[in-house]
Amino acid sequence: MTDPRPANVPWLTPYLAVRNPRATIDFFKAAFGFELRDALDDAGAKSLTAPQDPFRGDRFAQIEDLDGYRWALARHLEQ
Numbered sequence: 001m002t003d004p005r006p007a008n009v010p011w012l013t014p015y016l017a018v019r020n021p022r023a024t025i026d027f028f029k030a031a032f033g034f035e036l037r038d039a040l041d042d043a044g045a046k047s048l049t050a051p052q053d054p055f056r057g058d059r060f061a062q063i064e065d066l067d068g069y070r071w072a073l074a075r076h077l078e079q
Contacts, residue, residue, distance in 0.1 A: 006078050045071075053077060 018024040028034040048070065049062040058074045065071060 044066050045063040048064055051061040053059050058076050061073045063071050
């Protein structure tokens with residue numbers, strides 16, 4: 001049977017909404033040995049188009065930066 005997941009993608013990816021992210025991360029590291037693999041602080045951009053996966057096989061989103069420049073972001077999804 002073929003594994004339905006791409007390589008290096010875990011079966012479970014939790015998303016948590018917390019009041020103090022830095023303190024929560026520190027707690028998880030100390031209490032459970034967690035390792036922070038990726039993080040993004042709020043840089044002030046405005047979302048114009050939420051990330052979506054249209055038919056053409058790319059993930060796509062649009063943002064507007066602090067100077068008003070509009071950015072189109074895309075990533076090809078492995079199939």
